[in-house]
Amino acid sequence: MATARTTRLSTTDMARVAVFAGIIAALGLPGGVSVFGGVPITAQTLGVMLAGAVLGARLGTLAVAVLLALVAAGLPLLTGGHGGAAAFVGPSGGYLIGWMVGAFVVGAIVHLGGRKPVWWRTAAAMVIGGIACVYAVGIPVQSVVTHLPLGKTVIASLAFLPGDAAKAVIATLVVGTLVRAYPRAFGRTWALPVADDAEASPVPAHR
Amino acid sequence: MVTLYRAGTSIWHRLPAGPKAVLLAVVVLAVSVLPAAHWWVAGAAAAAALVCYGVPGIGMRCLREQLWATRWLLLVTAAGQLVLQGPRPAAVNTARVAAVITVAALLALTTRVTDLLDAIERALPPLQRLGVDPARAALLLSITLTAIPALARTAAAVREAQRARGIRGSLRLFIVPFLVGALKHADELGDALTARGIR
Numbered sequence: 001m002a003t004a005r006t007t008r009l010s011t012t013d014m015a016r017v018a019v020f021a022g023i024i025a026a027l028g029l030p031g032g033v034s035v036f037g038g039v040p041i042t043a044q045t046l047g048v049m050l051a052g053a054v055l056g057a058r059l060g061t062l063a064v065a066v067l068l069a070l071v072a073a074g075l076p077l078l079t080g081g082h083g084g085a086a087a088f089v090g091p092s093g094g095y096l097i098g099w100m101v102g103a104f105v106v107g108a109i110v111h112l113g114g115r116k117p118v119w120w121r122t123a124a125a126m127v128i129g130g131i132a133c134v135y136a137v138g139i140p141v142q143s144v145v146t147h148l149p150l151g152k153t154v155i156a157s158l159a160f161l162p163g164d165a166a167k168a169v170i171a172t173l174v175v176g177t178l179v180r181a182y183p184r185a186f187g188r189t190w191a192l193p194v195a196d197d198a199e200a201s202p203v204p205a206h207r
Numbered sequence: 208m209v210t211l212y213r214a215g216t217s218i219w220h221r222l223p224a225g226p227k228a229v230l231l232a233v234v235v236l237a238v239s240v241l242p243a244a245h246w247w248v249a250g251a252a253a254a255a256a257l258v259c260y261g262v263p264g265i266g267m268r269c270l271r272e273q274l275w276a277t278r279w280l281l282l283v284t285a286a287g288q289l290v291l292q293g294p295r296p297a298a299v300n301t302a303r304v305a306a307v308i309t310v311a312a313l314l315a316l317t318t319r320v321t322d323l324l325d326a327i328e329r330a331l332p333p334l335q336r337l338g339v340d341p342a343r344a345a346l347l348l349s350i351t352l353t354a355i356p357a358l359a360r361t362a363a364a365v366r367e368a369q370r371a372r373g374i375r376g377s378l379r380l381f382i383v384p385f386l387v388g389a390l391k392h393a394d395e396l397g398d399a400l401t402a403r404g405i406r
Contacts, residue, residue: 015397018351022358073323074315084315156287
């Protein structure tokens, strides 16, 4: 959150945004899909959650926007090889827009006050941003597109809640692991090698 | 990279990207706002799709392929509607969703990705007032285009390495090494851009 909104995107940030858009795309490729009971569920929402958590609100949203721009341009980058304008006018179109809101909210909560992510805040971010915000945009749009009343659309959408809850858990665990394994990924001041807190000490004597 | 575009010479292929997008959006919107209370709406939705695909050079085979590609979405839509709304709304609304998706699919089917990207880039300058740098945005899109195949390779390499160690099908175990590999690639990409004088 340290950078002002008006600053130009640095090359480092641009590369990170491009690569994260590619990560979300790669999670939709065959093999990146885990199958629960024969119905393919997409790992792409997991990528959206992680985009916000790793890149932060601004860059995470941008990464999702870049992916959606390429999808709109006719690249089959959504799970199952879907893409083009058709993906936006169908029942799941609202969820795609919701991804941008979700990535923003996840990033805002995970990096609240520019602090290091802790597991409970990350978990809250995944539930609020990664699930609630995506549904909050997706369900009303789905209701309009399919002409199913809002209440009934909510009920129909509950079928996807277990999968999304599982992805929120995975995303939380992954962020926790990433903070320890590759803190550079977050590109934040607390991740600098010269961090001044005792935690950064290379000597594990007191553990 | 594989795209949705199919080469051809139909009227849809010959229309420029911008007007075509607008025309298809009008058809999609018209089909979308029809009421669900009448059977004829299902017929009207189907007719819209048939007319759009019926032009010489596109054809019904293409329409069938598009419907087949969206079968899961349509099945889920139909099932939900049938349980919660009854048979007539289910039939009408599923037909409507099928028509909307297939008609919108014509844009990507008949327009080259480069033409659509150009159209998107032409739409960017008005966003300048919101703090969007059009040249920067265009560069970002093209960097992403080249990054995607590299990331697909990274994903395949991680999966192969895990298979060799007997790990299968765990999303969580796959994603951490994939992310670290991908983000290291991002750092190299950033350095490469800087080295080429892009700041």
